[in-house]
Amino acid sequence: MDRVLKNFKKYRYLLFELTKKNIKLKYRRSYLGILWTLLEPILTTFVLTVVFINIRGKKDHAFPVYILTGRLLYSFFSQATKQAMKSIRSNSSMIKKVYVPKYIYPVSDVLSNFIIFLISTVVLFGAMIVFKVQPTKYILYSIIPLLQLLVLSLGMGLILATLAVFFRDMEYLWGVALMLIMYTAAIFYDAGIVSDEWKWIFNANPIFHIILNFRNCVYGHPLDMNALLISSGYSIISLVAGIVLFYKKQDKFILNI
Amino acid sequence: MSREVIRVDNIGMRFNLMEKKVDNLKEFLIKLVKNQIRYQEFWALKNISFTVNKGDRVGILGLNGAGKSTLLKIIAGVLKASEGEITVRGKIAPLLELGAGFDPQYTGAENIYLYGAMLGYPKEFISEKFNEIVEFSEIGDFINVPVKNYSSGMKARLGFSIATIVEPDILILDEVLSVGDAKFKKKSEKRILDMFDKGITVLFVSHSTEQVRRICSRAIILDKGSLIADGPVDEICKLYEEKYIDEIKKLKKKKKKKKKSIADTKSAQVNEPASDETGEDTVLGGEASGAAKEDI
Numbered sequence: 001m002d003r004v005l006k007n008f009k010k011y012r013y014l015l016f017e018l019t020k021k022n023i024k025l026k027y028r029r030s031y032l033g034i035l036w037t038l039l040e041p042i043l044t045t046f047v048l049t050v051v052f053i054n055i056r057g058k059k060d061h062a063f064p065v066y067i068l069t070g071r072l073l074y075s076f077f078s079q080a081t082k083q084a085m086k087s088i089r090s091n092s093s094m095i096k097k098v099y100v101p102k103y104i105y106p107v108s109d110v111l112s113n114f115i116i117f118l119i120s121t122v123v124l125f126g127a128m129i130v131f132k133v134q135p136t137k138y139i140l141y142s143i144i145p146l147l148q149l150l151v152l153s154l155g156m157g158l159i160l161a162t163l164a165v166f167f168r169d170m171e172y173l174w175g176v177a178l179m180l181i182m183y184t185a186a187i188f189y190d191a192g193i194v195s196d197e198w199k200w201i202f203n204a205n206p207i208f209h210i211i212l213n214f215r216n217c218v219y220g221h222p223l224d225m226n227a228l229l230i231s232s233g234y235s236i237i238s239l240v241a242g243i244v245l246f247y248k249k250q251d252k253f254i255l256n257i
Numbered sequence: 258m259s260r261e262v263i264r265v266d267n268i269g270m271r272f273n274l275m276e277k278k279v280d281n282l283k284e285f286l287i288k289l290v291k292n293q294i295r296y297q298e299f300w301a302l303k304n305i306s307f308t309v310n311k312g313d314r315v316g317i318l319g320l321n322g323a324g325k326s327t328l329l330k331i332i333a334g335v336l337k338a339s340e341g342e343i344t345v346r347g348k349i350a351p352l353l354e355l356g357a358g359f360d361p362q363y364t365g366a367e368n369i370y371l372y373g374a375m376l377g378y379p380k381e382f383i384s385e386k387f388n389e390i391v392e393f394s395e396i397g398d399f400i401n402v403p404v405k406n407y408s409s410g411m412k413a414r415l416g417f418s419i420a421t422i423v424e425p426d427i428l429i430l431d432e433v434l435s436v437g438d439a440k441f442k443k444k445s446e447k448r449i450l451d452m453f454d455k456g457i458t459v460l461f462v463s464h465s466t467e468q469v470r471r472i473c474s475r476a477i478i479l480d481k482g483s484l485i486a487d488g489p490v491d492e493i494c495k496l497y498e499e500k501y502i503d504e505i506k507k508l509k510k511k512k513k514k515k516k517k518s519i520a521d522t523k524s525a526q527v528n529e530p531a532s533d534e535t536g537e538d539t540v541l542g543g544e545a546s547g548a549a550k551e552d553i
Contacts, residue, residue, distance in 0.1 A: 014374035021371060025362050094358045098375055099334035169282045251337040255272065 007101055015104050015111070022083075022112035037120045041072055045127075052188045062131040068124050069215050070187030073145075076117035077153055077207055078178045083109040084157025085164045085174060092257040102250050106161040110153050128218070136220035144223065145213040151235040152206060158242030162249050165256050185211055206234040262346050262427060262458050263309035263332060269340035270302040270327055270482075301327045302338070302482045311426075314459040316469035316490060318497045319479035325462045328479065329429055332460065347426025347458075350376070358416075361405035365396055365415055368404055372419045386422045393448075394418035395441065410438065417445055424452060430461045430472075466494040466502075 027033045045068045053063060060066065084106035088095065091105045128135060164170040184205045186194075191202060191212070202208045209227035216223055274297040302324045309315055319325045330336040333349055358375045359368045369390055373383040391400050394414045404412060428449070453459070453472075463469050469476055469490060476493035478486040478500075486493055 010377055011374075013380050014377070017371050017374040021360060021363065021367075024367075025360070028362060094375065096335060098358060100375055100377075167282045167285065173282075254336060 011101055011104055014100065015108050018104065018108035019112045019115070022109060023115060026112075026116070034119070037116050038123050041068060041075070041120050041123045045071060045123075048188050062133050065124070065127050065131050065133050065218065066215070067188050068127050069218055070185060070211050072117065072120060072124060073149060073211050073214060074182055074185060074187055074207065076113055077149060077156075078182070079116075080110045080113035080153040081156045081160055082174065082178070083113060084153075085160035085171060087157075088161050088165050088253055089257055095257065096254060102253060103158065103246060106157045106246075107154065110150070110157045114150055114153070124218070133219065135218075138217045138220050138222060140217075141223055142214055142217035144228070145210045145217065145231065148231050148235045149207065149210050151239050152210070152231075155235065155238030155240070155242040156206075158246045159238065162242075162245045165249070165253050181205055181207060184208065187211070203230065206231075206238070209234075260311040260346075261308050262311050263460075264344045265305055265307050265328075265332070265341070266343065267341040268302055268305040268328075268331060268338045268343060269300060270324070270331065270336065271339040272299045272301055273297070274299050300482050302331075302479075305341075305479075305482075305484045307477060307484065307487055309458060309460070311458055312456040313475055314453065314461065314473040316473035316476040316493075317460065317462045317479060318464070318466065318469060318476055318493070320464075320501060322481075323479040324482045325479055326431065329431060329460060329462060333429055345427065348377075348423070349427045349429060350420050350423070350425035359404045359412060362403055364403050365391075365400040365407070368415070369419055372416070373422075376420065378423065382423075390415075390418045390422050393422075393444075410441075414441055421445075421448055421452075424455065424457065427458045427460065428452065430459065466498055470494050 027036055030036060032039065045064055048067050048071065049064050052067070087105040087109045088102065094100065095102060095105075127133075160170060160174055184201045185208045186202070191208075194201070209224075209231035212227045213223050213231065305328065317325050317328065327336065331338050331343060332345060334345075358372050360371060363371060366387075369387060370380070370383055374380075391397075394411075394417070396411060396415055399407065399411065404415075407415075430449075459472065461469065461472050473490045475488070476486075476490045476497075477484060478493060478497055486496055
């Protein structure tokens, strides 16, 4: 354990450099650059609002805020896990030549996406002002679901990175799984419209409860303790499983990439 | 002087060669159910033990596939051995493939920091040495251009400059270093020779006994994954030459003889006058005589 920490200390600058690189290169050579972190959620939320406004009816004046909260969290989760999954393979030339702790690659991918996500929450604040959603003291609690989401993404990232080294199919399978997660996370509809016998679907969704609690914070409600418990379970289990799996298999990576 | 820096203790490296490569889930599951996952074991290295003291310059000789690169990768920490222990004290600089860690979208300057971080240097250190790196690499104004627009020589020069900016305790050289043009080659060789003078430990892999003699003080021979000889460089190089290079020469001679005898029989069948010479000469002779006829 001591050795791991020492090693981390030695390479934390690399973690910082790789995270910086991911952010810098993401928007390089596009004319609007980092502005896309803000524009992209605005545009997609606009589209989703136009499409789904009829389903919800006109009674919710802050429907765009509702969509935005779900979409921002989901898109961070999907981007981070997708990128982390490919991280070992896309850095294979380096892994074959220089010793670097391998977890640095997936972890830096998740971190860079988290930072981009944090920047894009500016859009959410803007939307709250425009649609008159008053922030309350509960907005401070939003750090809890966000940390859970970060831990969950790290865990899933490590698991997927390991699996994808041995089975390329994971990349396609996870794409399908992400779509399923998106439609069952109540991003653009109210969870209340689903009948009780189908409620288990939400429990099977790792990010549904995180989004639920994040929305509670934004709308000024206290955290839902039951949901908090479930999402903590998902986050911690995935992180532990990810670390164990990654450490067990990392010495075999080089033989498969 | 005789401080031990590398200790290789009974190292073995096993590769599982799957008879048919399975890299998708469906095939894997089907084969798992049918109990058809079979591996063919292949030991790239077996029972290798040696120690390297500080200041030793060790040449590793061996034919293709003898396990030289695998051994270096294990010492560099890239590969993990299936058996045995390895201890390395000090900082290793692998000069394997220079510039392999560059990001093509990044500029030269950004890549200096990235590559430095990969080699485990802290940020302050890289900032401090930044100018020295740029100067040594002779990149000039191109330092602010994305690396994808660099020539391969420029990339190699920059990679070499970063990798050797710090004096490592152990230098790993795979094959000969040919970086950039003649001028830079000289400069880089000088830098490495300077390191030698300071008592750096070197591991050098090569097929050429001439190079090994020039660089190393000690040599080992690997053959099909086993360590078969270890000793002073001249002795070992001589042994290597006798054992392998002469063998190859003999083989070549044999082949030549065979060819010659085939050629002989052919020309004998044609019944040309110059039956002692090779087939080619006969043809030429024929043409020449033809031309001579035309002249008449």
